[in-house]
Amino acid sequence: MISMKAQGMAVPAMRRQPAVRYLAPATVIMAAMLGFPIVYNLVLSFYQWTLKSSEHPFVGLGNYIEILSGGKFVQIFVNSIIWTGVGVLLQMVIGIGLALFVDNLVRGKQFMRIILLVPWIIPGVVTALMWKWLLQSDVGLINYLLMESGITDDNTLFFSDPKLALFTLILVNTWKAVPFWFLMITAGLQTKPDDQIEAARLDGAGVVQVFRHVTLPHLSPVIASTGVLTTIWTLNYFDLIWVMTKGGPANATTTLPIFIYREAFEFNDFGASAACAVLSFLIVASISIPYMRKMFSNLKSEGVL
Amino acid sequence: MNRIAAAKSGGKGRHVAYALKLALCAAITLIIVVPLYWMIVTSFKSESDVYSMPIQFLPKAPTTENYEYAFTQTRMPWYILNSMVYVIVTVIVVIAVASLAAYSISRYRHRGKKPFLFAVLFSQYMPITTLIVPLYIAFSALSLLNSRPAIIAIYCALQIPIAIWLLIGYFNGIPRALDEAATIDGCNSFQAFYKVVLPLARSGLIAVGISVAIAIWQELILAITFTNVDELRPLMAGVSATMTKSGIKWGQLAATGTISCLPIIVIYGLCQRYLVRGMTSGAVKG
Numbered sequence: 001m002i003s004m005k006a007q008g009m010a011v012p013a014m015r016r017q018p019a020v021r022y023l024a025p026a027t028v029i030m031a032a033m034l035g036f037p038i039v040y041n042l043v044l045s046f047y048q049w050t051l052k053s054s055e056h057p058f059v060g061l062g063n064y065i066e067i068l069s070g071g072k073f074v075q076i077f078v079n080s081i082i083w084t085g086v087g088v089l090l091q092m093v094i095g096i097g098l099a100l101f102v103d104n105l106v107r108g109k110q111f112m113r114i115i116l117l118v119p120w121i122i123p124g125v126v127t128a129l130m131w132k133w134l135l136q137s138d139v140g141l142i143n144y145l146l147m148e149s150g151i152t153d154d155n156t157l158f159f160s161d162p163k164l165a166l167f168t169l170i171l172v173n174t175w176k177a178v179p180f181w182f183l184m185i186t187a188g189l190q191t192k193p194d195d196q197i198e199a200a201r202l203d204g205a206g207v208v209q210v211f212r213h214v215t216l217p218h219l220s221p222v223i224a225s226t227g228v229l230t231t232i233w234t235l236n237y238f239d240l241i242w243v244m245t246k247g248g249p250a251n252a253t254t255t256l257p258i259f260i261y262r263e264a265f266e267f268n269d270f271g272a273s274a275a276c277a278v279l280s281f282l283i284v285a286s287i288s289i290p291y292m293r294k295m296f297s298n299l300k301s302e303g304v305l
Numbered sequence: 306m307n308r309i310a311a312a313k314s315g316g317k318g319r320h321v322a323y324a325l326k327l328a329l330c331a332a333i334t335l336i337i338v339v340p341l342y343w344m345i346v347t348s349f350k351s352e353s354d355v356y357s358m359p360i361q362f363l364p365k366a367p368t369t370e371n372y373e374y375a376f377t378q379t380r381m382p383w384y385i386l387n388s389m390v391y392v393i394v395t396v397i398v399v400i401a402v403a404s405l406a407a408y409s410i411s412r413y414r415h416r417g418k419k420p421f422l423f424a425v426l427f428s429q430y431m432p433i434t435t436l437i438v439p440l441y442i443a444f445s446a447l448s449l450l451n452s453r454p455a456i457i458a459i460y461c462a463l464q465i466p467i468a469i470w471l472l473i474g475y476f477n478g479i480p481r482a483l484d485e486a487a488t489i490d491g492c493n494s495f496q497a498f499y500k501v502v503l504p505l506a507r508s509g510l511i512a513v514g515i516s517v518a519i520a521i522w523q524e525l526i527l528a529i530t531f532t533n534v535d536e537l538r539p540l541m542a543g544v545s546a547t548m549t550k551s552g553i554k555w556g557q558l559a560a561t562g563t564i565s566c567l568p569i570i571v572i573y574g575l576c577q578r579y580l581v582r583g584m585t586s587g588a589v590k591g
Contacts, residue, residue, distance in 0.1 A: 018494045019413030023421060026406035026465050033440070033462030034428050040439035049442070101329065108330060114577065115334050121569050121580070122341070123523030125541045129548060129562045130340040133347065133555055139356050141343055175336070183581065236432045239525045243545050260434040261526065270438050277435045288430040295426065296419075 038281070044274035051268040063275035072251060072259075080255040083170060084235045090174045091230060092223070095181020100211075102182075103189045113186070120179035124239030131172045132244050135159065159245055162252035169253055173240055177233075181226060188222035189215075228291045232284055256280045341566070348372070348559035355556045371560035380535040381561060384543035387532075390453065391539055392521045395460045396514050403465050404510065407472035408498045412481065428466040437530045444531065456531045460524065464517045471516070475509030476502060512579040519569055519580075540565055 048059045067073050102112045119127070134141050135158040146152045158168040192215060200210050238257040241247065247254035247262060254262070256276065264273035347355055348371050350364045375381045410418060440459065441450070449455040483505070484497040492500065503510070528542035538546075544561050547553070573580060 019409045019415050020417065022405045022409035022498075023417065025402045026469065027421070029402065029458065029462045029465060030424060030428065033459050034431070034436065035424075037436040037439040037443075038431070040443065041435050044439060044442065098333070101326075105326065105330075112330060112333065115337055117577075117581070118337055118341070118573070121519060121573050122566055123541060123569065125523065125525055125544050125548075126344075126562045126565050127340075129544065129558060130344045132548070133559065134340055134343055136555075139358075139555075141360060144358075144360050175340075232430045236434070238434070239523075239541075239545075242525065243548050246549060257432065257434045257526075261437070261530075264438050264441070265530065270442065274438045277432070277438060280432050281435045284430055284432055285427075288427065292423065292426050296422075299422075 041274050041277055041281075044271060045278045047271050049270040049274070051270075056271075059271070063271045064279075067272055067276055067279075072254075075251055076254050076256060076259045079166060079251075079253065080235060082166060083173075083241075083253075083255050084231060086167075087170045087173055087177070087234050088227065088230050090170065091177045091181050091234075092227065094174065095178045096185050096219075096223070098178065098182050099185035099189060100215075103186065116182050117179045119176045120183075122176070124176065124237075125243050127172065127176050128240050128243035131175070132159070135168065160249055162249050165245055165249060165253045169241055169244060172244070173234065173237065176240070177230060180230065184222055184226040185219060188219045192218050225291070228287060232287055235280075235284065256283075344559045344562050347555055348563045350556055352554065352556050371556045372564075374557055375560050375564070379557075379561075380538075380543060381540070381564070383535055384538055384540040385564070387537060388522055388539040388541070391457060391460060392518050394457050395464060395521050396517050398457070398461045399464045399468050399517050400510060400514055402461070403468035403513070404472055404503060404506070405498070406465070407469045407476055408502060410469070411473050411476035412484070425466040425469050428463070429470070433463070433526055437526065441530060451532055451534055451537055453537060456527065456537075459527055459531070460521055463527075464520060468513045468517060471513050472506065472509055475506045479505050508579065508582075511576070512582050515572060515576055515579050519572070522569065 045063055046058060046060055047056045048062065049056045098116060102109060102116070105112065122130075135143070137143060137155045137157050137160065140158075142158075143152075143155050146156065147154075157164065159165050196214050197210055200214055205213070235255075236257060238261065241253055241255060241258055242261070245253045247258040257280070260273050260276045260280065263269050263276060346362070346364060349367045349369065350361065351366060351368050351370060354361060354364060354366065406421075410422065436459070444450050444452075444455055479502055484492075484494075484501050487497040487501045488494065523541055524539070525541045525545055528539050529545060532538050532542060535543075540561075544558070544565060547558060547561070
C-alpha cells in the first residue's frame with residue numbers, strides 16, 4: 001500500500017508526456033485522412049464544383065436545394081430506408097432464430113458455427129459475383145431450378161425488373177450479414193441465466209414463455225447494440241449493390257452511398273455529391289452518437305475512462 | 306402397458322424432432338455452401354460447358370483453362386500483387402501505430418483521452434462516402450491519385466481506430482503490475498510497453514492483424530476511387546471492373562472469384578478462433 005501511494009504521487013507529472021507522445025502518430029493520420037476530409041467535405045458542399053469548369057463559385061445551400069428538390073432524391077431516400085430497414089429486420093430475425101436453434105443442438109454445434117460464419121468472411125465483391133451468376137435470367141442455376149420444378153414458367157428477371165431488383169439485393173445482403181447477428185447472439189447466449197431458465201421450466205413455463213420472459217430480456221442489450229451497428233453498416237454498404245446493379249435499373253437500387261459515388265465520378269458533380277455525403281453523415285451521426293453516449297457511460301462505470 | 310406406449314410415442318416424437326433438426330441443418334448448410342460450390346464448379350468448366358443445357362452440376366470435362374487464362378492473359382497477377390502489398394504494409398503500420406495509442410489509452414489518464422476515444426469510435430461508423438470527394442480533390446491537387454503511399458495512408462487511417470479499440474481491450478486485460486515492475490527494474494515506459502506488454506498481447510495482435518488484413522483484401526470503394534491504372538489496382542477493383550463491363554465471361558470470372566476467396570478461406574481455417582474473437586470483442590463489448 002505504501003509503495004503504491006508513493007508511486008502514485010510521483011507518477012502523474014512524469015507520465016503525462018509519453019501518453020501524449022504515444023497518441024501522436026494515430027492522431028496525425030486520423031486527423032489528416034479522416035478529420036480533414038469531413039471538414040473539407042462540408043466546405044465543398046457549399047460550392048459548385050464540376051470538372052467542366054475550373055471556376056468553383058460559392059453557392060450557399062444551392063447543392064442541397066438541388067438535391068432535395070430533385071425527384072430522384074425521394075426515390076433514393078426511400079430505397080435506402082427499405083434497403084436498411086427490411087434488411088436489418090431480416091438479418092435480425094434469421095440471426096436470432098439460427099443462434100437459438102444451433103445453441104440447442106446436441107450434436108453438430110461446432111460444425112454449424114463454423115459453416116454459419118462463412119458468408120461473413122467472403123468478400124462483398126465475390127458475394128456479388130456468386131449471386132449474380134446464380135441469379136442470371138437465362139443461364140442462372142436458380143432460374144433453372146425454379147423452372148424445372150415448375151414453380152415458375154418464365155425466366156425471373158431478378159435484376160432487370162425494377163420491382164424485384166432491390167429485394168433481390170436485400171436477400172443477398174441478408175445471406176452475407178446474418179452470420180454477424182448469429183455470432184453476436186450466440187455470444188450473448190453463452191451467459192444466459194441457466195438457473196432462471198430451469199426454475200421457469202419447473203414452474204411450468206413453456207419454451208415460448210421462457211424465451212419471452214427470460215432469454216429475450218437477457219439478450220436485449222446485445223440485440224440493441226448489434227441493431228445499431230448493423231443499421232449503420234447496412235446504410236453505408238456500397239460493394240454489393242455497386243457490383244450487382246450499379247444502382248440500376250433506373251435508380252431502382254440506388255441508395256445513398258451509390259448516389260454519392262455516381263454524382264461525383266459519373267456525373268462529375270462534386271458539389272452535389274459532397275452535399276449528399278453531408279446528409280448521410282448527419283443521418284449516421286444521429287444514430288451513432290446516442291449509442292456512443294451509452295458506451296461511454298459503460299466505460300466510465302467500468303473505470304476505463 | 307400404458308407406460309410402454311407412452312415411452313414408445315415419446316421415442317417416435319424424439320425421432321421426428323431429430324429428423325427435422327437434421328433437415329434444417331442440411332438446408333442451412335446447403336444455402337451457404339451452394340453459391341460457393343457453384344462458383345468453384347463453374348470455374349472448372351470450359352466456356353461452352355458453362356452455358357450448356359441441361360445444367361451440369363459436375364463439370365463433364367473439367368478444365369483449368371479459366372485459371373490459365375486469368376494468370377497469363379489478364380492483369381490478375383498484378384492485381385494480386387498489389388492487394389498483397391496494400392495488405393502487408395497496412396497491417397504493419399496499423400499494428401505499430403494502434404498498439405502505441407492503445408497502450409497510452411489503457412495505461413495513462415489525461416485530458417485528451419475522452420475526445421480521442423470519441424474520434425476512435427465515431428470513425429468506425431462514419432460513412433466512407435464522406436471521405437471520397439474531399440480526398441479525391443485534395444489528392445488530385447497534390448498529384449497523389451494513383452499513388453501507393455496515398456491509398457495505403459487512407460487504409461491505415463480507416464483501420465487504426467478499430468485496431469485501437471480492440472487492442473485497448475487486450476491491454477486492459479494485462480495486469481498493470483507487470484509493466485510497473487518493469488519500470489522499477491529500470492525500463493522506461495516505452496521499453497515496458499515493447500518488452501513486457503506487447504509480447505503478452507500477442508494473441509490480440511494476431512486477431513487485429515487478421516481482421517485488418519481481411520478488411521483491406523476486400524475493400525472496394527476506395528480502391529476504385531483512388532486507383533485507375535492496372536499497375537496499382539488491387540484484386541477487388543479488378544474483379545469489380547470486369548463485372549460491371551458488358552459481355553461477362555462467367556467461367557473466367559468464377560476462376561478469379563475463387564482465387565479471391567482462397568486466402569481468406571485458408572486464414573479462416575487456420576485462425577478461426579482469432580477471427581471470431583476480433584469480431585465479437587470489437588462490437589459487443591463497448
